[in-house]
Amino acid sequence: MNFLFEIGLEEIPARMIAAAQGELARRIEDVLTRERLLDAGHETHSHSTPRRLAVLVKGVIVAQADTQEQLTGPSWNIAFKNGESTPAAHAFAKKAGVEVAALQKINTPKGEYVSAVIERKGRSASEILVEQLPKELAALYWPKNMYWxxxxxxxxxxxxxxLLALLDHAIVPVEFAGVHAANLTYGHRILHGDAALTVEHATDYLGVLEAAHVTADVELRRDRIxxxxDAATRTIPGARWREDEALVDTVTHLTEWPAVLLGSFDPEYLTLPEEVLVTVMRDHQKYFAVEDAHGKLAPWFLTVLNxxxxxxxxxxxxxxxxxxxxARFNDARFFWTVDQKIPLTERVEMQKSVTFQKDLGSYYAKTEANLRIAERLSEIVTVRGTNLEKAALLTAVRIAKTDLTAELVKEFTELQGIVGGLYARAQGLGETVAQAIYWQYSPAAIEDPIPPTVEGQIFGIADRFQTIAAMFGIGLEPTGSKDPFGLRRAANGIVKILAESGLPLRISDLLAVEDGKLSAFFRERVEFYLRDVRGFAYGVVNAVLAPGFDDVRDAIARAEALTAVRGSEDFIAISAAFKRIKNILRQANVDSHSxxxxxxxxxxxxxxLYDHMNLLMLKIHPIRTDGYGDALEQIATLRPHVDLFFDKVMVMAEDPAIRANRLALIANVLGSFSSIADFSEVVTS
Amino acid sequence: MSATITASSISTRTEPLTFQQLLFRLQTFWAERGCILQQPYDVEVGAGTMSPDTFLRVLGPRPINIAYAQPSRRPTDGRYGENPNRLYKHTQFQVILKPPPSDIQEVYLASLEAIGIDLSEHDIKFEEDNWEAPTLGAWGIGWQVMLDGQEITQFTYFQQCGGIDLDPISGEITYGLERLAQFLQDKESIYDIVWVRDPRTGKAITYGDIRLEEELQFSVYNFEAAEVEKLWEHLRLYEAECQDLLASYSDSFSPNAEKLAERRQKIHDRLVHEDETPPPSEDVQAAQRRFPVLGAYDLCLKCSHLFNLLDARGAISVTERVGVIARIRALAVGVAKAYAAQQS
Structure with missing residues (x-):
């Protein structure tokens, strides 16, 4: 049989539909599985529109199979004496719900016992669904609920x-929230109207709705959109719509019967920055932007109608x-013009009235702190040979947050930073300043690019680090899954900039003073970056972080080198040997400096082994960042010597002096070759 | 570029409603569906929700269907009459349905047809938009209703008001009259909306004719002329009086109040010794019923408007801001609690 279940709602928020659709399907499938009501080859399909969630399960059994259960009662000799049933037999028969005559004798390891076979009639799918579905509906997760x-x-x-609930043709009389299920559904509000639609058979569902201007299949709707x-854009030669998967998803969940409409705007608005125009279209109007053959914004937009x-x-x-x-573009232009009346450089004082965090004061105070960090970092990188425009950097830092006082940012908060950068450029503060401000919040998501300039990179690090250190300072560090101030994301940004820029900076350069908590926090972020962003294996990440995580790019180079060699036979043997050495040393309590x-x-x-170790030391030290691969290959040549050593030499010799010397030897082998990675971590299991 | 569409080529059938007719139609529509028509509240408010006809009537169990236009003042939104889409004072048409009928969305859509919107020729969407007013301790779940990309209505199922969980809840429909009129009349500027036509000559009197001066002068007052020190002084005075009233109410009628026990004792004594007949509870009830909670609410509204003025004057520093909002919220929550107790 086919089970169709639909819940009809007033418009569900678009962002919640996909998850709820999946969850409802899972819950119904779980109930049917648990209750033994599914055929082996069953299929579950789920659908949704803003006004409904639906699940169709094909291959539902009409009723549970009957079952038998054998109950064991008292010992036979107690239940029957001289062939006569005793009160014990009657009590057991009553409990099992059978006649005394139906009691049977069974042999168990403990002797002969009375037994009863109970027949359990399988319950119908309909009965079970009526009982179970209300509970499943009540348990359905919604990010924001209401009473009505x-x-x-x-x-x-x-x-x-x-509610619509059908097992093939038959209504399943489920009840929830005062609504009784029937075989009725409803079509598109406007194109079909309020008249109910009858669904005669569960499998008619999609067809009945399609005829009433509702495409309930989400993927079909997405595809049509x-x-x-594509079709609407083709009417403009050379044009393309800007791909935006999230927006396609949103409009898919905002429509039951989508159609695409092409509109245009006066090209004079193209004098406004593209970022502003696209934000207005995408975030405020849910319009798709259109670009010309050169990727430049064109004066068109696409909107998806319902x-x-x-x-x-x-x-x-x-x-x-x-x-x-x-009207929206006019607003944006109005704000842009008004904002130019007070240049960013004159807005520094105004930051005093913008709160950064209630216990940490205003953005003015934050900016002062940012300046100190940026200055310190710029000195460090200059000493290490990086060229940068220090004056421009400090100007950028000084005015970077002033766009928070601009009307355009108050209206389009998602453009903070970007607007500052655009204003800096328009106000003639120079490209270096403008770029550093423009890119300050990038990367926001881990896949975003890092700032393209050295000044932007240093500011990006300084700004985020100031936030993290200040929040830690007042005890607002992230705990568990809670990170209300986005500090992990901020630290991920720092790690990404350190990893992907050429800045000669280490994490310890940021921490002006030793701080265990912060240090551990950053170690976690480096670990996250290596594993989840760069995709290094768990063991490789642990191995390379053991000697240190301070220099992020160095850690990446070590992880790459290690990944390249770790599958080779020699290397696997070396890893195993190092693990063995570690265990021996741990048990013997020897440190690596003996x-x-x-x-x-x-x-x-x-x-x-001793000679080869010394030879190898000369060959590979000092290890350069680009020489990790060679160094690891060299270390692998240690294998026959190590193997021979463990084969022929008894480390725990009876003579304490010899024993100590052997322990010292392997401790030195371990110590000398673990600066790239702790190889023992690479060994699996 | 698409061909230029003019208003006349679109509205081929009927003349769109004037601003005035729009109000009539909505009033008639909702009156025919059982709403009491109330007049705008005559104290400055930022939204129709703040009128006591919404803020207080949604509390407690008593059903109510009520509709009214509410001029809503938001000093910081003033643009000296220069921005075609923003106003210091706009007009909301507010409908409260408590409890909401199960076909509330369909009735709402019918109201759009009633003002001349043929839904078959438009794109209408209900997009998630949950409303929250922290200064009122109020929030609800709902949508913004989008018509051809324009937000025309805020549709909310009130869940909490004055910090009190509502049961039954209320359905709140808030139409932005200027936006609707702009839409119906296809006007680029609010000030070009036809407010009314002279029945004899057909000459249009525009929104600008009626309101532009007010927008200009109040922008000047709100942003430049209002005396900050005096505003603070007014705020302090209104707040103090409101607080005193609430304290007095709570002293007299709070279930735990010692005064109440004293009062009961007195009534008891009087009954025993002077042989008077009125039951004690009636006396307290009468005193409670005549207590001016509504007066306290007006004072709270005054505070809220003064806060908005101070905000427009740029007179509220960051540190003060959170504190002042909390003070006004305390008043609103206090009034709501007192009112709910008074009604029960």
């Missing part, structure tokens, strides 16, 4: 309007959308 019925009996994302965007307009309506709707966009007395190396195998 008097007495507040239940909370849900939006008021529940209808993409095709519609209707199928006639030619006449098409013009009305286009006209309406164009008017709204014009000195070796070469005269006491009596066996040939230990002599050979």
């Amino acid at each position: 019925r008097a007495g507040k009996p239940e909370r849900f994302v939006r008021p529940l309007k209808w 993409r095709k519609g965007l 209707t199928q307009p006639s030619e006449h309506a098409d013009e009305i709707i286009r006209h309406g959308n164009e008017r709204v966009l014009r 000195t070796i007395d070469p005269d006491k190396l009596v066996e040939l195998a230990e002599r050979s």
Whole structure:
């Protein structure tokens, strides 16, 4: 049989639909699985629109199979004496719900016992669904719930309007939130109207809705939207719509019957920065931007409608959308013009009235702190040979946050930083200053690019580090899954800039003073970066971080070199040997700085290991960042010597002097070759 | 570029409603659906929600359907009459349905048809937008209703007001009248909206004719002329009086109040010794019923508007800001609690 379940709601927030759709399907499948109501070859399909979630399960069994259960009762001799049943037999038969005559004798290891076989009738799928589904609906997760019925009996994302529950042709009388399930659904609000639609059979669902102007299949809707965007854009020679997966997703969940409409705006608005225009279109109007063949923004937009307009309506709707966009662009232009009346350089004092954090004061105070850090970092990198425009950097830092006082940023908060950069350029503060300000919040997400200039990179690090250190200073460090100030994200940004820029900076350069907590926090972020962003294996990351994480680019180079060799046979053997050495040393309580007395190396195998170690030391030290691969290959040549050593030499010799010397030897081997990575970590299991 | 569409080519059938007719139609529509028509509240408010017809009537169990236009003042939104899309004072048409009928969305859509919007020729979407007013201790779940890309209505299921969980909840529909009129009349500027036509000559009187001066002068007052020290002084006075009233209410009628016990004792004594007949509870109830909680709410509204003025004058520093909001919230929550207790 086929089970169809649909819940009809007032418009569900677009951002919540996909997760709820998946969860509802999973819950229904779980109930049917748990209750043994699924065929082996069953299939589950789920659908949604803003007004409904639906699940169709094909391969539902009409009723559970009957089952038998054998109950064991008292010992046979107690239940039956001289062939007569005793009160014990009657009590057991009553409990099991069978006649005394039906009791059977069974043999167990403990002797003969009374047993009863109970037949359990399987329950029907309908009965079970009626009982279980209300609980599943009540448990469905929504990020934000509401009450709507008097007495507040239940909370849900939006008021529940209808339930449809069918096993093939038969209505399953589920009830939830005062609504009784039927075989009725509803079509598109406007294109179909309020009249109910009857779904005769569970598998008719998608067809019935399609005829009523509702495409309930999400992927089909998404596909139609993409095709519609393509088709509309093709009418403009050379143009392309700007791909925006998140926006496609949003409009897919905002429509039941999508259509794409192309609109235009006056090219004079193109004098406004593209960033502003695109933000207005995308974030405020959910429009797709259009670009010309050179990737430049073109004076067009695409909007996804939830209707199928006639030619006449098409013009009305286009006209309406164009008017709204014009008003929004005018606003943006107005703010842009107003903002120019007070240049950024004159807004420094105004930052005093913008709170950074209530216990840390204003952005003015933060800027002062940022300046100190940026100055210190610029001195460090200059000493280490990096060229930078220090004056421009400090100007950028000084005015970087002043755009928070600009009207345009108050209106479009997502453009902070970007607007500052654009204003700096427009106000003639120079490209270096403008770029550093423009890129200050990048990378926001870990996949975003780092600032393109040295000044921008240093400021990006200084700004984030100031925030992190200040928050830690007042005890607001992230805990568990809670990171309300985005400090992990900020630190990820620092690690990414350190990793992907050429800046000669180490994490310890940021921490002016030793700070265990902060240091551990950054170690975690480097670990995250290596593993989740760069995709290094867990063991490799642990191995390279053991000698240190301070220099992020160095850690990456070591991880790359280690990844390249770790599969080779020699290297696997070396790793195993190092692990063994570590264990021996741990048990013997020896540290790696013990000195070796070469005269006491009596066996040939230990002599050979000692000599090869010294030779190798000369060959590979000092290890350069670009020489890790070679160094590791060299270290792998140690293998026959190590193997021979463990084969022929008894480390825990009886003579304490010899024993100590052998321990010192392997401790030195371990110590000398663990600065690239702790190889023992690479060994799996 | 698409062909230029003019208003006349779109509105081929009927003349769009004037601003005045728009208000009439909405009033008639909702009156026919059982709403009491109330007049705008005559104390400065920032939104229709702040009128006691919403803020207080959504509290407690008593059902109410009520609709009214509410001029809403937001000093910081003033633009000296120069911005075609922003106003210091705009007009909300507010509908409160408590409890909300199950077909509230359909009724709402019918109201759009009633003002001349043929829904089959437009794109309409209900997009998530949850409303929250921290200074009122109020929030709700709902949507902004988008018509051809223009937000025309805020639709909210009130969940909490004055810090009190609501049961039953109320459905709140807030139409932005200027935006709707701009949409219906296809005007680029609010000031070009036809407010009314002379029935004899057909000559249009525009929104600008009626309101431009007010926008200009109040922008000057709000941003430049209002005396900051006096505003602070007014705020202190209104707040103090409101606090005194709330304290007095709570002293007299709070269930734990010692005064209440004393008062009961007195009434008891009087009954025993002087042989009077009125039951004690009635006496307290009468005193509670005549207590001017509504007066306290007006004072709270005054404070809220003064805060907005101070904000427009740029007179509220960061450190003060959070504190002042908390003070006003305390008043609003205090009034809501007192009012709810008074009604029960």
